Amino acid sequence: MSEVLDGRYADFTPWGGEESEDGDRHEELPPVTPIDPVYSFNNINSFARIHRLGTQVEFEYESITVKRFNGSGHVFKAWPIMVLRSRHMQADVLFFVEPGRNDALLPKEDDVCLMNLPGYGKRLASRRENPCSSWKIRHDFWEHCLVFEVTLHYDKVDHEVKTFKSIKPLFKAPQNVDPRKPMPQPQSIPFEKVTFRLRLSTSTQDAELAALSTLMSARESKLCEWSDQVKAFEYVMTFKGPTRSISLFDTFPYMRDPILKPEAVPPKLVESKTHFNLTVAAALLLKDEIVPPGQANPKPSRNKVLILLDINKPLTDIANKMHQLCGELGLTRKESDESEVPRLVIRMFCWSYETTSVHRGRPKAEREELLWINSHDDAGLRKNLDQADGPLSRYKPESDKTKRIEIHKFSNAFWKADKPLEECIAPTLDQAARSWYEKHKHTKYSNLRTVLGIRNSEDFNALVDEEIEQVYRDVLQAADVVVTTPVTASKFSKHMGSCFQPSLVIFDEAPHARELSTLIAIARFHPAAWLFTGDHRQTKPWVSSHGKRPAINKAVHQLRVSMMERAYVANPRMPSLLINHRAHGNLQMLASKLFYQGEMVPAKDPDDFPSSTIHLRQKYIMPLKANNGPEHQEWIMGLVSKLLRDPQFLQINGKDPGSILIMSPYKQAFYEYRKAIKELKNNSPDLAKRVLNVEPRTISTVQGHEADFVILDLVRDRVTQHLEDPNQLCVSLTRARQAEIILMHTGMATELRYDNRLLNRPGPLARMLSLCEKAGEYVEFPATPRSIRPGRAPAAQPAAPAVQPATSDTAKPSVEPPESLGNPFESFETDMQQLSLGGNVLW
Incomplete structure (x- = not known):
């Protein structure tokens, strides 16, 4: 298992079978009588108690459901369609899996599970977006398949000919896909019978409960720097009498420009709620300045926007639309050298990067070793260089008393990242980081470029990880818009929140999110304003135990009430786009x-x-x-x-x-x-x-x-x-x-x-x-x-x-x-x- 999982995704817990210590966990949760939902919480402790207990029961129910799925052995047909990336001894392969009655629990896009593949055993499989639309391929069957990326070792490598043990992908590389040629019918291609083993993710529960605990603790501590977030938290309990209100036009006066010049606003930007959100975001990005509260004159400010939504596919669409809009409007920002560069929109998928813990002395020793190698290289003595004499040879881990630090291991995702297939597509974080490195590798990242050219580069793993992490920090500093889910936002804010501090947080389709998910926006970020949009008449939060008879969660009806629905009940005349x-x-x-x-x-x-x-x-x-x-x-x-x-x-x-x-x-x-x-x-x-x-x-x-x-x-x-x-x-x-x-x-x-x-x-x-x-x-x-x-x-x-x-x-x-x-x-x-x-x- 350790070889297959490669130490990644530590927030996942395996369930059932020989790999779990939870085999005797509750088979069933006891039946209960659900309480009626509350729409206005005068007692904030009551809100916290109901949502905390309700969330914990949902997690218990989901754990039982996952365990049952793993024990059922559902079989799926999987077609090896493409070698996505090929390396010396292994490759990343895309499998198209036929959907069926038992696919509801399979991971969402960018989440992971284990795929039991004949001849290879259990392999880590990452769910991916179906690429047929980007390949411009229309086929009734392939378009509706679930897609998983799996890393497999080659069975034979003979010069440029590489073969797998028991599979033969249809395409050997992405460039082999020709949209002018029809995809073959599934019955004409060999398929594998695979099973999946799910692992229970604690990410959502942890992010939601952490947001609640953070705001409750901040409220009790009465820290000045948390004042705005605590007031926002208290306001959404009843939606009555905010202690103060501000106008975005006072904080960002230049946002009035599109309103004063409506002819400059593309007509499509007023056609829907989502377009309204994009219009507000684009208006904020017109300039990088802000008028602080109580002041009259604007000051320089690196204005950024965070867009949240808890459904992956619409998120990708929003990211692409925002990316295209910035290009259409010619939105730019100034670099430190006063040059104008386009605004950068990043579509951030789940934050599943492994971290490693090292003493500070290790990357320091590797850096000194690199400088020593470079000095000999400059003197033309590199051929006679004996690394046994270098600084790294004198480094003794057992004697290193420096503080331990955590470094993200971004390298695997970093080197896999390709450019977006089309200019109209917003880059992912990994794609943006890779492009950022390629642009600056001869200046900012010369150390990383040099160490990658050294024969024994594995001796510099800690330095490589530290350098690549700095690339990710730099690209987040440069980003203007990040589009992601609330859970992912919670994760990246914990690790790299200082690199991306939004001036505006937009939570789209907020009625679809559970209350504690919407609180992530308030608990994790301190913008000038939060903007929650959505129509509670058309959607409700998803609660997995809803509809189960008998009920097993007392708070099931409360969890199905969104913050937006409570806001409407408290103020039916609230502004609406009608x-x-x-x-x-x-x-x-x-x-x-x-x-x-x-x-x-x-x-x-x-x-x-x-x-x-x-x-x-x-x-x-x-x-x-x-x-x-x-x-x-x-x-x-x-x-x-x-x-x-x-x-x-x-x-x-x-x-x-x-x-x-x-x-x-x-x-x-x-x-x-x-x-x-x-x-x-x-x-x-x-x-x-x-x-x-x-x-x-x-x-x-x-x-x-x-x-x-x-x-x-x-x-x-x-x-x-x-x-x-x-x-x-x-x-x-x-x-x-x-x-x-x-x-x-x-x-x-x-x-x-x-x-x-x-x-x-x-x-x-x-x-x-x-x-x-x-x-x-x-x-x-x-x-x-x-x-x-x-x-x-x-x-x-x-x-x-x-x-x-x-x-x-x-x-x-x-x-x-x-x-x-x-x-x-x-x-x-x-x-x-x-x-x-x-x-x-x-x-």
Whole structure:
């Protein structure tokens, strides 16, 4: 194990089997009755107690879940696709792993686990982002695979020919990928049957509880330097009566410039909440000066921005957009020599670097040895140099009484780092550090450059680690924007916080984060301001034990309440971005009435329909009201085919082909639609390119996605708790730009009408149905004569399509809903109904 793990990732704990001492740990947690959530904490100790205990129970539950996964031996198919990097005796190989029912617990991007690979045993595997999009490869199967990077030794090395023991990667190097050539089908390539062994990460628990403890201790100690952070902490307990407030325009007066010159602001920067965040960040980076509190004149200041979000994929997108925006606006800063350089945006992934402990005397001796070698080199005596006479030979570790220091071992990640594939991509920390070194290796880092050229460079390991760590410190000092997760921010602030001190912290999609995660921003950083944004109506924090019956965490409901939701309850009139830039043709109306008290308004004149929107309504929406009845999935795919063949199905710019998004609450339905789309592509060669604009998704994965035509299939014939989730429904009703159809089984519609009549407060689905019926956007179809797909048991039937207005983009739960039993497309032999609003249709 030690050889495989290489001493890395010390914050991971193995679970189960011979490698764990926790084999007899709790098999189950005792059932409890959850407490009702509190929205205003007058007693700060009560807040701390509830969240501390709730977080600890969640960790216990996650540990049991991981242990069970490791004991189950789930088998996955894995294809060795590419040699990412090749060295003398080993290489980093990308494996594409087929997703399945048991993949929910596998690591997120940049996290690690063990992969049991035939012929190699257990190897450390790092989850990576699927590279198909960056390779410009479109393939229904490969695009949806999970990707892991594994380091493997070569079996044979014969000159330039290197082979592995039992695998043969498809590509020998990244440059061998040709987007013009189609990827082979998975069945034509040999695969390996692998299993995974998860290790429980304490990172999230440690970061969250440390943030809470830090703020509680600072509050008790009443230290002056913690005053602002403590006041912010106390304010978010009740969101009442802040002791003082400041204006960013007073602290950074130059930020008024974009407001005074709106024509200079690119139009896209006012289209969504995320763009609003980027606009604020860019405005802060216009200059490096600040007006300290109580003063009138600005002073030089190295202004930096930290952007936090607890979901990896949207984070990468934000980092790239910020990187591109800095380039588009020509944002620069001055170096010490007064030269202008572009602002540096870094996408920081998980901070998983190993540290080593050495006496200060060791790198000092290595440095003296290097100077001694250089002096002989300058004198032309290096050939006759005997290192046995050098300073390092006289260094005795047992006699070294100097203080021990910790040095990060960045070297492995540092030397692996390649340049970003495209200029529009923000570099990772490792990529930025490597580029920084290459730029300055003949000046700032001559020692590192020299030692790497020495034959016995392993004698200088401590010096190399110290020098490379200095490169990382320097690049963080130079960075203007860091984009990362709260947990990673907590880690790097602990080790290198002095190198990056932000003037502004922006926490995007804050309603998706648990309260203690949002406190990391306050506990670990002391900016001029914290900015938390997000829509609590569309997302909630993920709590792994939520939905477990019986409940095992008393605080489960409290943990599901975000700081943003509590803020809204305390002040419902708090500032909100309620101008919808996505939807056209009054498509935002349904979500506005259901979730925004009717206050969401379109950015443009609602009567000013783009020609493409008018075409969709006249050709596809209105005729539905005279239709004889669709046959669910077959009807949906027929509609998709018709749209793709329609030359007037365009985006609102009137030029580019329109896009289609098919949503369902259930994974099984997602798989069925994905299969149907693939069949459409294979059976209709003329649509091969247009089909790329059709995307199936589960509701829980649509955050940040939108389309011109959206189809929401509710699948079931009855209302379930999952379907009644207002956050999920709000997300699903805010994805469409021009038209939306909602399919609902007639049995569900009957049940919802019953709820509307008898309940004082009917659920969101019942209210949605009522709004569509009242608006005349409802169509009911007669019974279909035959089943769409044979099945094992009765299942859902489609009902009415409804058209709805769309809203601003926000967040989503990042984990799939529980798998539902049965095939959602089994038999559809009863009535179908359809509703519509504006440009939407509900079925």
